[in-house]
Amino acid sequence: xxxxxxxxxxxxxxxxxxxxxxxxxxxxxxxxxxxxxxxxxxxxxxxxxxxxxxxxxxxxxxxxxxxxxxxxxxxxxxxxxxxxxxxxxxxxxxxxxxxxxxxxxxxxxxxxxxxxxxxxxxxxxxxxxxxxxxxxxxxxxxxxxxxxxxxxxxxxxxxxxxxxxxxxxxxxxxxxxxxxxxxxxxxxxxxxxxxxxxxxxxxxxxxxxxxxxxxxxxxxxxxxxxxxxxxxxxxxxxxxxxxxxxxxxxxxxxxxxxxxxxxxxxxxxxxxxxxxxxxxxxxxxxxxxxxxxxxxxxxxxxxxxxxxxxxxxxxxxxxxxxxxxxxxxxxxxxxxxxxxxxxxxxxxxxxxxxxxxxxxxxxxxxxxxxxxxxxxxxxxxxxxxxxxxxxxxxxxxxxxxxxxxxxxxxxxxx
Amino acid sequence: xxxxxxxxxxxxxxxxxxxxxxxxxxxxxxxxxxxxxxxxxxxxxxxxxxxxxxxxxxxxxxxxxxxxxxxxxxxxxxxxxxxxxxxxxxxxxxxxxxxxxxxxxxxxxxxxxxxxxxxxxxxxxxxxxxxxxxxxxxxxxxxxxxxxxxxxxxxxxxxxxxxxxxxxxxxxxxxxxxxxxxxxxxxxxxxxxxxxxxxxxxxxxxxxxxxxxxxxxxxxxxxxxxxxxxxxxxxxxxxxxxxxxxxxxxxxxxxxxxxxxxxxxxxxxxxxxxxxxxxxxxxxxxxxxxxxxxxxxxxxxxxxxxxxxxxxxxxxxxxxxxxxxxxxxxxxxxxxxxxxxxxxxxxxxxxxxxxxxxxxxxxxxxxxxxxxxxx
Numbered sequence: 001x002x003x004x005x006x007x008x009x010x011x012x013x014x015x016x017x018x019x020x021x022x023x024x025x026x027x028x029x030x031x032x033x034x035x036x037x038x039x040x041x042x043x044x045x046x047x048x049x050x051x052x053x054x055x056x057x058x059x060x061x062x063x064x065x066x067x068x069x070x071x072x073x074x075x076x077x078x079x080x081x082x083x084x085x086x087x088x089x090x091x092x093x094x095x096x097x098x099x100x101x102x103x104x105x106x107x108x109x110x111x112x113x114x115x116x117x118x119x120x121x122x123x124x125x126x127x128x129x130x131x132x133x134x135x136x137x138x139x140x141x142x143x144x145x146x147x148x149x150x151x152x153x154x155x156x157x158x159x160x161x162x163x164x165x166x167x168x169x170x171x172x173x174x175x176x177x178x179x180x181x182x183x184x185x186x187x188x189x190x191x192x193x194x195x196x197x198x199x200x201x202x203x204x205x206x207x208x209x210x211x212x213x214x215x216x217x218x219x220x221x222x223x224x225x226x227x228x229x230x231x232x233x234x235x236x237x238x239x240x241x242x243x244x245x246x247x248x249x250x251x252x253x254x255x256x257x258x259x260x261x262x263x264x265x266x267x268x269x270x271x272x273x274x275x276x277x278x279x280x281x282x283x284x285x286x287x288x289x290x291x292x293x294x295x296x297x298x299x300x301x302x303x304x305x306x307x308x309x310x311x312x313x314x315x316x317x318x319x320x321x322x323x324x325x326x327x328x329x330x331x332x333x334x335x336x337x338x339x340x341x342x343x344x345x346x347x348x349x350x351x352x353x354x355x356x357x358x359x360x361x362x363x364x365x366x367x368x369x370x371x372x373x374x375x376x377x378x379x380x381x382x383x384x385x386x387x388x389x390x391x392x393x394x395x396x397x398x399x400x401x402x403x404x405x406x407x408x409x410x411x412x413x414x
Numbered sequence: 415x416x417x418x419x420x421x422x423x424x425x426x427x428x429x430x431x432x433x434x435x436x437x438x439x440x441x442x443x444x445x446x447x448x449x450x451x452x453x454x455x456x457x458x459x460x461x462x463x464x465x466x467x468x469x470x471x472x473x474x475x476x477x478x479x480x481x482x483x484x485x486x487x488x489x490x491x492x493x494x495x496x497x498x499x500x501x502x503x504x505x506x507x508x509x510x511x512x513x514x515x516x517x518x519x520x521x522x523x524x525x526x527x528x529x530x531x532x533x534x535x536x537x538x539x540x541x542x543x544x545x546x547x548x549x550x551x552x553x554x555x556x557x558x559x560x561x562x563x564x565x566x567x568x569x570x571x572x573x574x575x576x577x578x579x580x581x582x583x584x585x586x587x588x589x590x591x592x593x594x595x596x597x598x599x600x601x602x603x604x605x606x607x608x609x610x611x612x613x614x615x616x617x618x619x620x621x622x623x624x625x626x627x628x629x630x631x632x633x634x635x636x637x638x639x640x641x642x643x644x645x646x647x648x649x650x651x652x653x654x655x656x657x658x659x660x661x662x663x664x665x666x667x668x669x670x671x672x673x674x675x676x677x678x679x680x681x682x683x684x685x686x687x688x689x690x691x692x693x694x695x696x697x698x699x700x701x702x703x704x705x706x707x708x709x710x711x712x713x714x715x716x717x718x719x720x721x722x723x724x725x726x727x728x729x730x731x732x733x734x735x736x737x738x739x740x741x742x743x744x745x746x747x748x749x750x751x752x753x754x755x756x757x758x759x760x761x762x763x764x765x766x767x768x769x770x771x772x773x774x775x776x777x778x779x780x781x782x783x784x785x786x787x788x789x
Contacts, residue, residue: 286777300706304417304702308418311415393690395682
């Protein structure tokens with residue numbers, strides 16, 4: 001039991017460290033380090049431009065998409081080298097946020113299902129950040145029931161014609177391409193009638209409308225499709241096999257371990273260490289200490305769970321469904337931490353933004369936190385995954401399983 | 415990074431699990447639970463023969479000289495089996511106090527006897543209500559004799575010797591406290607058995623009246639030694655708690671698969687599935703915190719005090735959480751004497767108090783984190 005690198009890992013780490021030391025945009029380091037959930041902004045620069053520049057620099061020097069093959073713009077690194085890179089990149093890793101979906105999900109799906117000439121055309125500019133991709137899966141009636149989608153794709157000559165609506169599409173407003181899951185046959189059970197495509201987001205008939213979130217920010221969009229034409233050669237996988245293709249995409253989402261999940265605990269601990277309450281320093285208060293201790297062991301438990309997973313990775317094991325606990329624990333924790341930080345501020349906690357305590361850090365966290373518990377699988381779906389795939393409990397009873405899709409009742413927005 | 419136990423250590427864990435599955439079935443635990451014997455003597459003898467009692471005791475003192483990581487994997491299995499033996503009091507508390515502070519003669523006298531299963535030891539620290547604190551030690555030591563009362567003392571009624579915390583000064587500070595070794599077989603201590611939450615591990619009251627005792631460690635060093643002993647025991651107990659958490663989770667999972675109600679396995683109901691998923695989450699967080707504690711313990715790292723407190727809190731919460739919800743999954747059956755759920759519920763709640771309460775360790779953790787940040 002040790003925390004030491006193997007000689008090969010140490011060599012990779014020192015290479016990465018030296019390159020990052022010489023090339024990272026240091027002028028933004030402090031702001032990136034102090035950013036927290038709901039509050040990643042650069043005061044005097046456009047974060048999208050800064051991120052694209054950093055990604056391009058990495059790509060030119062061979063440090064982009066470490067786990068991808070070299071011919072598609074990657075480095076061909078092992079999973080453990082990817083984790084070491086993330087550790088060394090530190091706060092600059094925050095700049096990769098707008099590329100996460102493209103690099104983690106769209107790229108791997110293209111690699112598995114696209115034609116060779118498409119891979120060579122589309123993947124290198126995706127790796128280098130010159131082109132941004134989004135993932136068009138969720139729909140208003142779908143929610144956690146991803147396979148309940150209704151966007152239609154109908155064959156017309158060599159093209160497919162798309163009509164329908166997607167929602168919760170992260171980054172669609174600045175994306176160049178997207179992977180799109182559609183229904184091609186509504187007369188068969190829902191998982192069997194789906195087909196996957198990729199498309200140019202500038203195609204005629206694609207309309208992107210940003211959604212204003214509870215926090216006031218707009219990270220997600222609604223995307224409307226009106227008679228959008230996609231050539232058949234941009235189909236990913238077989239007609240009707242879209243569900244299996246999408247599972248590949250979602251599995252890749254899980255392999256992004258090692259990236260620290262935000263719990264809000266370090267911020268709260270630091271705050272309580274300096275905060276004065278009516279009866280003295282917050283950190284001396286018994287009730288405060290008890291709360292802090294409870295969150296401290298959750299935060300450290302997550303940290304060391306991730307280290308156990310990294311150890312398994314370095315021995316060549318594959319990440320398993322047990323890694324679902326990171327988001328599950330961190331999501332509700334950051335919400336509770338933010339609520340408590342405001343409670344400590346008393347009436348002043350109601351003020352947000354620049355006029356608030358710590359420039360509204362915890363208020364921003366509070367308003368963004370509900371999203372963490374929903375995106376990428378709700379808490380409830382995460383618990384199902386643990387119960388079914390780790391503990392071996394029976395799957396939920398699915399009353400729509402063998403029913404043709406067009407006979408399934410539906411109501412409400414997800 | 416290799417943040418895991420080695421293959422040899424995992425093999426030892428498998429060996430311990432197999433041994434305990436055979437020698438420490440729930441039926442065997444019940445013999446002690448139902449009050450026919452204070453502990454399982456046969457099992458204790460078997461543990462000695464397997465080398466488990468002295469696994470972290472150096473070879474020169476009759477042990478296997480393996481180390482604390484090996485002790486951690488055995489502790490996990492002791493917790494999983496809910497073993498009705500004085501393992502924690504003897505091995506984590508008494509033996510560790512001797513290893514840290516014992517003289518050559520004291521180690522020679524007691525450590526081989528622990529490893530061979532001939533001597534049961536304990537730590538007499540508490541004096542009624544309250545948590546570990548110098549001010550709560552009122553029993554006095556003067557002129558080589560002890561006077562006062564200790565309770566509860568884990569496994570006190572079956573112990574052969576005790577490490578006793580006593581007051582040797584009146585400055586009101588930590589260096590008022592010194593440790594003593596008392597050979598309980600001399601008969602100078604009045605021992606009263608106390609009923610307690612977990613009858614598979616007894617508790618006793620000790621009354622000292624001019625009782626002869628020899629110093630353990632230097633005078634005035636008692637509190638510093640005790641802190642180290644409690645930190646080490648916190649990590650080792652955390653592994654027992656992790657083992658118990660996993661077993662309670664398994665019992666709940668198995669029952670949820672087996673029991674049919676409303677025409678289907680109750681494990682197919684989301685309310686039940688989610689309860690079990692949450693048990694898995696708390697057990698996993700506790701295991702990871704405990705691994706960090708094991709690393710700190712085995713390398714004697716400066717991080718040990720913080721790591722020990724985190725492991726202690728996390729494992730205490732997980733075991734209580736899993737044991738209580740295991741009963742809930744079992745419904746009415748879980749609340750009966752006949753089902754085994756209550757044995758883990760008892761153990762979880764007794765263990766939550768044995769080294770000082772959860773709130774005490776929460777307080778310790780924050781103190782230690784502040785110290786680290788200040789450093």
